[in-house]
Amino acid sequence: MTTQSVADERAVRLVAFRHTINRWDVKVSPYLYISPFFILFAICGLFPLLYTGYVSLHEWSLIGGEGDFVGLENFQFVLGQPKFWDALRNTFSIFLFSSLPQVLIALVIAAVLDTNIRAKTFWRMGVLLPYIVTPVAIAIIFGVMFSDKYGVINTLLTNIGLPAIGWHSDVIPSHIAIATMVNFRWTGYQALIFLAAMQAVPRDYYEAAMIDGASRVRRFFSITIPQLRPTIIFVVVTSTIGGLQIFDEPRLYDQFGTGGADGQWRTLTMYIYNLGWIESNFGRASAVAWLLFIIIIIFAALNLIISQQISSGGSRAKK
Amino acid sequence: MSTLTQEAAAESLAQRKTPKTKTRGALVNKPGWLGYTFLAIVMVGAIYPLYWAFMIGAGDQSTITERKVIDLPGPHFFENALEVISSPTVNFWVAIGNSIIVSTIVSISVVFFSTLAGYAFSKLRFKGKSGLFYFVIATLAVPTQLAVVPLFIVMVNLKLAGTLPAVILPALVSAFGVFWMTQYLEQALPYELIEAARVDGASMFRTFWSIALPSARPAAAMLALFIFIQTWTNFFWPFIVLDKDSQTLPVALSVLSNNYFDDYSLILAGAVVSILPLLALFLVTGRQLVKGIMEGAVKG
Numbered sequence: 245m246t247t248q249s250v251a252d253e254r255a256v257r258l259v260a261f262r263h264t265i266n267r268w269d270v271k272v273s274p275y276l277y278i279s280p281f282f283i284l285f286a287i288c289g290l291f292p293l294l295y296t297g298y299v300s301l302h303e304w305s306l307i308g309g310e311g312d313f314v315g316l317e318n319f320q321f322v323l324g325q326p327k328f329w330d331a332l333r334n335t336f337s338i339f340l341f342s343s344l345p346q347v348l349i350a351l352v353i354a355a356v357l358d359t360n361i362r363a364k365t366f367w368r369m370g371v372l373l374p375y376i377v378t379p380v381a382i383a384i385i386f387g388v389m390f391s392d393k394y395g396v397i398n399t400l401l402t403n404i405g406l407p408a409i410g411w412h413s414d415v416i417p418s419h420i421a422i423a424t425m426v427n428f429r430w431t432g433y434q435a436l437i438f439l440a441a442m443q444a445v446p447r448d449y450y451e452a453a454m455i456d457g458a459s460r461v462r463r464f465f466s467i468t469i470p471q472l473r474p475t476i477i478f479v480v481v482t483s484t485i486g487g488l489q490i491f492d493e494p495r496l497y498d499q500f501g502t503g504g505a506d507g508q509w510r511t512l513t514m515y516i517y518n519l520g521w522i523e524s525n526f527g528r529a530s531a532v533a534w535l536l537f538i539i540i541i542i543f544a545a546l547n548l549i550i551s552q553q554i555s556s557g558g559s560r561a562k563k
Numbered sequence: 564m565s566t567l568t569q570e571a572a573a574e575s576l577a578q579r580k581t582p583k584t585k586t587r588g589a590l591v592n593k594p595g596w597l598g599y600t601f602l603a604i605v606m607v608g609a610i611y612p613l614y615w616a617f618m619i620g621a622g623d624q625s626t627i628t629e630r631k632v633i634d635l636p637g638p639h640f641f642e643n644a645l646e647v648i649s650s651p652t653v654n655f656w657v658a659i660g661n662s663i664i665v666s667t668i669v670s671i672s673v674v675f676f677s678t679l680a681g682y683a684f685s686k687l688r689f690k691g692k693s694g695l696f697y698f699v700i701a702t703l704a705v706p707t708q709l710a711v712v713p714l715f716i717v718m719v720n721l722k723l724a725g726t727l728p729a730v731i732l733p734a735l736v737s738a739f740g741v742f743w744m745t746q747y748l749e750q751a752l753p754y755e756l757i758e759a760a761r762v763d764g765a766s767m768f769r770t771f772w773s774i775a776l777p778s779a780r781p782a783a784a785m786l787a788l789f790i791f792i793q794t795w796t797n798f799f800w801p802f803i804v805l806d807k808d809s810q811t812l813p814v815a816l817s818v819l820s821n822n823y824f825d826d827y828s829l830i831l832a833g834a835v836v837s838i839l840p841l842l843a844l845f846l847v848t849g850r851q852l853v854k855g856i857m858e859g860a861v862k863g
Contacts, residue, residue, distance in 0.1 A: 266766075273767035274689035277679040281736045282695075285702060288733035292710035292717060299712055349605075356601055359594040369849040370606045372856070376841040377613070378796040380813040381834040384820050385616040388627070388827050396615055399630045432609060433856060440857035481704070489708050492798045492813075499821050513799070516711070521803065526712050533709040540706050 293537075299530040306524030318531035322519075328532065330507050331515040332539075334419065338494070338511065339487040341423030342430075347479060350431050351472075354438035355464060368439075371432030382425045383496035390421040390497075397421075412498060418509040425493045434479055441475035442468060477551045484544045488536065489513050512536045613838065620644075620832035627827045643832035652822045657808070658815035659840065665730055665801075665811060666794040670787045672735040678783055681744025682775040686757060696745070702738045711803060718804055725806035734794060740786055743859065747782035748775065785855035788848055795841060812837055 300318055303311030322328045353371060361367060374382070389396050390411035398408040411417045445468065453463050469476075491513040495501050502518070503510025510518075512532060520529030618633070619626055621640035648655040683689070684696050714733065715724065723729040752775055760770040798813045805814055816837045823829045845852070 269767045271689075274683040274687040274692075277683035277687075277771070278695060278741075280676045281680050281699065281738070281741055284733070284736045285738070287717070288714060289702065289705065289707045289710065292713035293705065293707065295713035295716075296710050299716075352601070353605055356594060356598045359598060361594050361598065361602070365850060365853070367602055367606070368853045369845075370602075370609060372849065372853055373609050373613075373845065375852075376792060376796075376845045377838050378798070378813045378816070378841075380796075380798050380816050381837050382612075384816065384830060384834045385612050387820075388619070388831060389612060389615065394627045394630060394827070396630075396632055399632055403632070428608070428612065432605075436853060436856045437859075443857075485704060485706055489706055491708075496817055496820060501817075501821070513708070516709075517803070520712055520715075526716070530712045533712060537706060537709050540709075544704065 296530045296533050296537075299526055300534050302527050304526040304530070306521065306526060311527075314527070318527045319535070322528055322531050322535070327507060327510070327515060328512075328535075331503075331510050331512045334415075334494075334503075334507075334509055335488055335490065335511045335513075337416070337419045338422050338426075338490060338509070339484070341420050342426040343480065343483050343487055345423075346427045346431050346434060346483070347476065349427070350434035350438055350479075351469075353431070353435035354442055355468065357435065357439050358442045368436060371435055373432070374429050375433045377429065379425070379429065379492035380496055382429055383493045386421060386425045386428070386493075387497045390424075412504065413508075415508045418497070418504060422490075422493050422497055422509055426487070426490070430483070434483075437479060438472060438475060441472045445471045473552075477548060480547050480551050481544050484547050485540055488540050488543065491517070512539075613835070616831045617835050619828055620835050622828050624826050624828060639828070640832060640835075643829055644836050647819060647823075647829055647833040647836060650819065650822070653810065653815040653818050654808075655815060655836075658810045658812045661727060661809060662795055662812040662840075665727055665734075666791045668731050669734045669794045670791045672731075673737045673740045673790045674783045674787045676736050677740030677744040677786060678748075678776060678779045679771065680741045681746075681748050681779070682752075682771055684741070684745040685748040686752060686754065686775070699738050699741050703742070708799060711800065714800075715804060724804055725809060727805075727809055729804045730797075730801050730811070733800070734797075737790065740790065743786055744779060744782060748779055751782070752778045785851060785858075788844075788852060789855060791844075792841060792852075812840075 301313060301315060303314050305311065357364070357367060357371075388394075390398075392398065392408070392410055392412050395411065397411065402408055409417050411421045449467050449471070450463055453467060458466065490511050494503055494509045494511050494514055495517075497509060498504070503514050513536070516529045516532045516536070519525050519532060615633075617640070618631075618636045620643055621636035621638070623637065623639055626637060680699075684692065684699075718724040718729040718732075723732065756774050756778070757770055760774050765773070795811075796813065797811075798817070801811045802814050802817065805811065810818070816833060819833045820830050823833070
């Protein structure tokens with residue numbers, strides 16, 4: 245009798261224990277599952293980003309480590325350097341030459357791919373091919389193609405009677421060449437994103453417009469573009485964040501990796517690298533990193549507002 | 564047997580045809596020769612630089628001075644490739660091995676942790692869920708590449724600078740991956756399945772392991788593919804933190820281009836060789852890659 249009740253009690257306790265475990269399991273598990281992301285982001289993303297601010301206020305060398313607190317001296321120094329302003333100019337110039345043509349061409353490619361073409365998969369895979377090429381390899385290949393002396397681009401130009409261009413020696417041509425590498429890798433990718441968005445547009449819109457007698461071009465601008473608004477904004481903002489940090493392509497545009505004899509194509513991220521790992525001044529490198537961070541945030545927000553306005557201007561006609 | 568397949572083929576053909584004529588007015592969307600010409604030009608633009616690199620890379624030192632726009636490739640490609648691969652300045656095989664190690668570990672880890680977090684965000688109830696999810700999305704917009712200086716200091720302090728873990732560790736999770744898996748599991752995994760497993764007495768993790776993980780497979784495969792390519796082509800951080808002995812392929816390639824700048828055929832042969840592994844992957848999985856980009860775009 246007593247043994248029986250003890251066993252019962254045990255069983256009850258076991259069930260209660262299991263119940264508690266289970267409750268904890270239900271409560272704690274979700275946090276456990278999402279914690280790897282947050283922990284690693286804190287260590288490798290958030291902390292370094294904030295710590296960049298701390299380092300930028302100190303004298304700090306690659307080998308010696310932390311030195312004296314110097315306030316805003318590092319910022320003053322880099323803002324007084326013509327190299328900083330040249331790098332800022334180059335970064336924006338390369339970005340403009342890459343982002344705008346890229347979005348426009350990608351939209352046209354997507355529009356053509358959205359038609360009833362034969363061998364769909366073939367074309368889609370074809371435009372995506374450059375995406376799998378490492379930027380380093382692209383930069384090396386295009387660096388030679390745009391070589392001032394033997395490059396195939398100048399050969400083509402002179403063959404049709406145009407003067408050769410100093411793709412490496414001049415400022416704007418070097419930016420165009422580097423932007424071409426970015427466009428080579430990303431245009432097809434963006435085109436597929438646009439294509440997916442286009443296919444989500446209800447076909448009735450087009451049919452209705454057809455009945456109203458709208459031309460193909462008119463349909464593209466009055467239906468497709470406004471419908472693609474969120475996608476275009478997404479692509480523009482992400483390419484802003486990525487594009488302003490450009491490093492690989494300009495770094496490998498020639499074999500020296502310094503951004504040209506006069507820094508014609510030295511970008512801000514290259515400047516950060518040079519300050520930090522060539523001049524071993526982490527304080528100044530961090531100051532430039534923070535400045536670039538602020539520039540990117542402002543510019544991404546600006547882009548968001550502008551592209552929102554442009555595309556909502558287009559959709560007003562529909563309403 | 565053959566009639567069966569014929570029937571099936573006819574059926575699939577019919578299935579294929581009906582939605583097309585239904586959803587798309589045939590007249591609206593027939594591309595003209597202009598469309599094909601345009602696509603052909605785009606295609607040439609995508610392939611020509613790679614072919615040109617191969618053409619020069621298969622020649623010798625003087626090929627570039629002939630200034631040919633297009634030509635048949637010369638006979639020296641394997642010779643040049645071999646010289647680059649066995650070059651004393653970089654260890655090409657080790658670099659390829661390192662790239663495989665890093666990309667594989669990162670892909671597996673990102674897929675696992677993203678599925679885990681995506682499962683929690685899409686199917687489990689907990690306090691602060693939507694706030695935390697927005698935080699994950701917000702981190703997508705943070706240019707973490709700019710934090711290289713402190714990240715480098717962290718790696719030096721952890722004694723990891725110059726080793727592969729320095730590249731692997733920061734890449735083990737991905738905000739994009741979490742977002743991607745959350746979106747997928749949201750619609751692909753029915754609550755009934757989870758409840759059934761829970762009623763049967765499966766623990767939370769057991770439920771994840773045997774219910775959520777298998778149903779996440781299609782999206783997980785695509786995510787793995789993207790992360791693999793992204794990690795393989797990554798340059799900036801590996802270039803900064805890795806040693807001469809621990810280079811990944813792009814870093815090794817950059818060193819090569821510094822050393823052979825006087826011989827374009829060797830540099831370009833090296834560049835072409837470096838493309839081959841991912842090109843092979845692309846030929847096998849290109850279809851999925853296209854599908855993945857397009858599916859991601861609709862959700863994003």
